Amino acid sequence: MTPLLKIAYRNMRRNLRRSLMTGSAVAAGAMAMLLFGGFASYIFAGLETNSVERIGHLTVFRQGYFLIGAGNPAAYGIDRYREVMQMISTDPVVGPMIGVVTPTQSLVGIAGNFSGEVEASKTFLGTGLIPSDRERMRRWDEYGASAGYKPDLRMTDSEASRGLIGIGLARVLGLCVPLGLTGCSQPAAPKTAVTGSGGAAADEIAALALHDLPDPGAAGRMPQIDLLAATANGAPNVVRMTVAGGEAQGVKELDDNYIAMPLGLAQQLVYGRGEHKATGIVIQLRRSEDMQKARARLLQLFARDNLDLDVRDFAEQTPFYGQVVRMFSSIFLFIALVMGVIVLFAVINTMTMNVMERTNEIGTIRAMGVRRAGIRAQFTIEGALIGAIGATVGAALALGIAVLVNQAGLTWIPPGNATEVPLRLDVAGRPLLVLAAWLGLAAVATMAALLPANRAARLPVVDALRHV
Amino acid sequence: MAARESFEPSSPAAAAAVVVRLRQVAKTYRSGAVDVAALKSISLDIAAHRFSVLIGASGSGKTTLLNLIGCIDIPSAGSVQVCGQDIAALDDDAVSDFRARNIGFIFQNFSLVPVLSAYENVEYPLLLVGMAEADRRQRTLAMLEAVGLSGQARQRPNELSGGQRQRVAIARALVKGPQIVLADEPTANLDSATGASIIELMRKVQAQSRTTFIFATHDPQLMSHADETFSIRDGELIERRAGEPR
Numbered sequence: 145m146t147p148l149l150k151i152a153y154r155n156m157r158r159n160l161r162r163s164l165m166t167g168s169a170v171a172a173g174a175m176a177m178l179l180f181g182g183f184a185s186y187i188f189a190g191l192e193t194n195s196v197e198r199i200g201h202l203t204v205f206r207q208g209y210f211l212i213g214a215g216n217p218a219a220y221g222i223d224r225y226r227e228v229m230q231m232i233s234t235d236p237v238v239g240p241m242i243g244v245v246t247p248t249q250s251l252v253g254i255a256g257n258f259s260g261e262v263e264a265s266k267t268f269l270g271t272g273l274i275p276s277d278r279e280r281m282r283r284w285d286e287y288g289a290s291a292g293y294k295p296d297l298r299m300t301d302s303e304a305s306r307g308l309i310g311i312g313l314a315r316v317l318g319l320c321v322p323l324g325l326t327g328c329s330q331p332a333a334p335k336t337a338v339t340g341s342g343g344a345a346a347d348e349i350a351a352l353a354l355h356d357l358p359d360p361g362a363a364g365r366m367p368q369i370d371l372l373a374a375t376a377n378g379a380p381n382v383v384r385m386t387v388a389g390g391e392a393q394g395v396k397e398l399d400d401n402y403i404a405m406p407l408g409l410a411q412q413l414v415y416g417r418g419e420h421k422a423t424g425i426v427i428q429l430r431r432s433e434d435m436q437k438a439r440a441r442l443l444q445l446f447a448r449d450n451l452d453l454d455v456r457d458f459a460e461q462t463p464f465y466g467q468v469v470r471m472f473s474s475i476f477l478f479i480a481l482v483m484g485v486i487v488l489f490a491v492i493n494t495m496t497m498n499v500m501e502r503t504n505e506i507g508t509i510r511a512m513g514v515r516r517a518g519i520r521a522q523f524t525i526e527g528a529l530i531g532a533i534g535a536t537v538g539a540a541l542a543l544g545i546a547v548l549v550n551q552a553g554l555t556w557i558p559p560g561n562a563t564e565v566p567l568r569l570d571v572a573g574r575p576l577l578v579l580a581a582w583l584g585l586a587a588v589a590t591m592a593a594l595l596p597a598n599r600a601a602r603l604p605v606v607d608a609l610r611h612v
Numbered sequence: 613m614a615a616r617e618s619f620e621p622s623s624p625a626a627a628a629a630v631v632v633r634l635r636q637v638a639k640t641y642r643s644g645a646v647d648v649a650a651l652k653s654i655s656l657d658i659a660a661h662r663f664s665v666l667i668g669a670s671g672s673g674k675t676t677l678l679n680l681i682g683c684i685d686i687p688s689a690g691s692v693q694v695c696g697q698d699i700a701a702l703d704d705d706a707v708s709d710f711r712a713r714n715i716g717f718i719f720q721n722f723s724l725v726p727v728l729s730a731y732e733n734v735e736y737p738l739l740l741v742g743m744a745e746a747d748r749r750q751r752t753l754a755m756l757e758a759v760g761l762s763g764q765a766r767q768r769p770n771e772l773s774g775g776q777r778q779r780v781a782i783a784r785a786l787v788k789g790p791q792i793v794l795a796d797e798p799t800a801n802l803d804s805a806t807g808a809s810i811i812e813l814m815r816k817v818q819a820q821s822r823t824t825f826i827f828a829t830h831d832p833q834l835m836s837h838a839d840e841t842f843s844i845r846d847g848e849l850i851e852r853r854a855g856e857p858r
Binding site: 147151155504505508512513515609 | 717
C-alpha cells in the first residue's frame, strides 16, 4: 500500500463514525441509482422484447408507406414480396442474422356482426399475418424479459379464415358472451346498434354477405364477422372471418379496432382476384445488436437492385418505446443528479472537518518537505477512498436486494401492457450500469474532496503549525 | 548589554562554516488594522555543527526567526541564506524539496502523524527524499535504536509517553541526515527529568552526526548546553554569546 493510501485509509478508520455516515450517503446513492437503473433496464428490455415479439426488429415497406401510407395500405403493396423475402433470407450478410422473415398486410375497413341478436358494425385496423411465423416470433426472448405467459395465438396456417379481435371491438360487436371473454362486460345495446363510421354501410355489408359468403355453420360454434374493405382498385369487397378469440391490446384505441387475420384472408380482401402483395416484410433478428448492421445491409441491397423499398426499426414504429426510454432515462438522470449532489455535500463536509482537525498535522508534514500537491493528493485520496468504499458497499447491497426482489415473484402491469409481467431488477445483468454508477459516485466524491484538499494545500505552513 | 545590529563571525574560517546567514531580515504581521513588527532588521550568521539557542521572552520573535531559518515563512525584508542557498530564489515546491533534504524539525507538541506508528513516523522523511526501501528500513531502525525506541517501533503516538513521542520526533528530524535541525521549545511539554534526558539525547546525537541544532527555548537546562546563544528582545537581536567549550 502506498504511503498516501495507507494514511488515507487509516485516517478514514480513525474518524470511523464520520466516515461511516459519509460512506452511507455514497452507498445509498449507489443503491438508489442501481436499483432504479436495474428496474429501468428491465423495463427497456421488456418493452423491446414485447415490440420485437409483435413487429420484429425491422420492417421493409414501400417508400412512403411509413409516413403517409397508413390511410391507404392497399396502394403501398410490395410487388413480388416473396422474391424480396427470398433475397433477404439468402443474403450472406443479413441472412445469418435473421430468425424470422414474414410478410404482413395492413388494411382498414368495416367489421360487422349480423349473425345473432346483436347487429353492429365498427371500423377496424387489420393485420394479415402468417400464424406459424408469428408463433415463432413470440418466442424471441434475448434478454430473458418476456412476459412469460402468452395466450394461445388460436390461429393456424391451416385455418384460412380464423382470426382474433381486440376486446374493445368484441364488445362493440356484441361478441363478449359468444367468445366467453372475461373482463369484457357488455352493457345492454339497442337491437340494431350501429357505431363508428361504418354505420351507414351496415345494411350493405349484410346484403353483400348474404349473397357472396359461405355458410357460417362451417366454423362450428365460433362466431363470425363480416369484413368490408375497398380493394386496391377501389371496389368494395367483403370476407367472412371466424373469430377464434379476443385479445386485449393494452391501448383502448387499438383494442377497439384491432383485428388479426391470416395473411391470405387479408390479401383476398384487399386485392381480390388481383396480384396478392404485402404491405410489409417483418424481420426478426436473432440478436438486437445486429439491427443497425442488418438495416444498412438491406438498404444496400435495395439500392443495388433499384427496389423502391424502405426499412424501419421497431423503435420508429412504436414511438411509445422511445417515449418510455426517454422518460425513465430522465428519471434516472434526476436520481443520479440528486444522489450526486448529496454525495458532493456529504464528502465536502467530511473532508472540511478532516482538514480543520488536521491543520497542525498539515503544517507539520509541509514543514518536513511535503509539497502542496502532496497535501492535495492526501485529502483527495481520502475523499476518493470514502467514495469508492461507499459505492462498492452500495453496489453490493443493490445486487443483493435485486436478487431478493427477483426471487419474490412480484408482478406488475407496465403501461401499454394488457397482462401482468414479473417485476424484476436487472442489476447483475448490467455490468456497465454498475461500473458507471460506481465510477460516477467515486468521481463525485473525489471532486468533492478537491475543494477542502485545495484549501489544505494553500494553508501557510506557519499558520497551520500555530493552529490548535 | 547593548543591542547590536549584526552578529557575524569575525574570522574567515568561521564564515566558511556558516550554515545560516540572515541579512537585515524583518518580518511584519498584519494584526487587524495594525502592522506588528515581529523581527526588525536582524542580521546574523550561525555556524555549522553547533548547538545554538535562541532565547527571549514570549513574543520576542524567536519562533518567527526559527520559522524563517526553517524556510517555512518568508521575510518581509532582507535575505535568508540556508546551507548557502538564497531561499528567496526558490519557488514553493523547490523550498519544500529543500526542507525535505536539509532541514529537520522538532516541535514543542511533538507533532507526530497520529495514524502512523513510531517506525512509520521516522520513515516518513525518507519517503519524501525517495530513498530505496531497504535503505529506509535500515536507517529507520538504526535511528529508533539510537533514541532507545527499538521496542516501540510498532506503537502509535497515542500509545507512547510524552518523552517517547519526543524521542520519535527527534529520530524523525534526524533520520534523513539533515544539515540543520530546528527545535521550538522541545522540552516545554516534558517534565524536568524527561526534558533532561531528551537534551542529553540531542546532545549525543548532535555530537555523532555533526548536525547543526538551533533551538528556540526558555528552558535553562537547554540554554546551559548551548554552544552559542542568541538573545532576542522585541524583534531585535541584542546579544550573541558563546557557550562554555565542550
